[in-house]
Amino acid sequence: MKVWVHIADCLNRSGACALVTVKRVDGSTPREAGARMVVTGDAGFHGTIGGGTLEFETIRRAARAAAAGKPGLELQSVSLGPDLGQCCGGRAQIAIEVLSAESLETARAFARIEAEGKPFSTEAVIVAGQSVDRKLRKHVTEQPFSLDTDQKTGKQLLVEQFGARRRALYLFGAGHVGKALVLALAPLPFDITWIDSRQDQFPGPVPGNVRKVCTSGPVELLLKAPDDAFVLAMTHSHALDEEIMACALLQQRFAYCGVIGSRTKRARFLKRLKARGLNDTLIANMVCPVGVTAVKSKHPAAIAAGIAVDLLVRDEAENHQQAAAGEGLAHKLNHGQ
Secondary structure, three states: OOHHHHHHHHHHHHOEEEEEEEEEEEOOOOOOOOOEEEEOOOOOEEEOOOOHHHHHHHHHHHHHHHHHOOOEEEEEEEEOOOOOOOOOOOEEEEEEEEEEHHHHHHHHHHHHHHOOOOOEEEEEEEEOOEEEEEEEOOOOOOOOEEEEEOOOOOOEEEEEEEOOOOEEEEEEOOOHHHHHHHHHOOOOOEEEEEEEOOHHHOOOOOOOOEEEEEOOOHHHHHHHOOOOOEEEEOOOOHHHHHHHHHHHHHHOOOOEEEEOOOHHHHHHHHHHHHHOOOOHHHHOOEEOOOOOOOOOOOOHHHHHHHHHHHHHHHHHHHHHHHHHHHHHHHHHHHOOO
């Protein structure tokens, strides 16, 4: 969810709103830390922190705070079992921050940054629960929400991260499955470069996370693709699919190289890629068939659903691995290793 565009809109219409953030979770909870909602004084809202009683009670509390209109920050710790009668058994710490019309221009500025689609962080000084100043930080933090207190001054520094980290996906082919896949991935954390040589195959409107590229030399675009991008070939031509896979695998820098097809197509590609000089180690990184193979339907939307699930699983695994590697490096640096 684009948080600041909703905040700016709410402040412009009603003069106040509440930003709800899941600060921390322990055990089983409906959403993860960093989930957010924007709530208005009449209990209207954008986003979700997981639904159910936790969300219902949080909306009621946030709406009451927004209706009062006094800028400030409050934290609430909720045990889903004892406090709400839920069966999850987890615990969540919820932050409710009220913003007033005085923050409208700041909200609009952050909304413009948010529209660029990249993560960014803000910081605000909190005195006696009330925000004094909010500005853009030079460096993006890893935590979605942190609140540290200066023991000498009693002031608190609120640091928040906004904007989702999105995986670059280079999707080759605007056929039936390609069309279904961009719709399936529309609300998910992917930035899609959608490539085909046939302009008339592209639909007019596309989701906001999709960039259409019509080119007679699609393989050349892989040279400009970022490291750790996902590459997925599903063109109208098996020869072109093979060319894309060969180029992607040889670069040895992409987190996923997949090509749509059957096990028979995979076997033929293995032989052809070896004939091109690719070794077994490189070829082993090719995924074919793609998607969740338990889905047997050949309907384009069903195939796309299976691929979307698989890509999401792989993206989360890659992110977790990178985060673990970063923590390991930080530990070594902090301990002088």
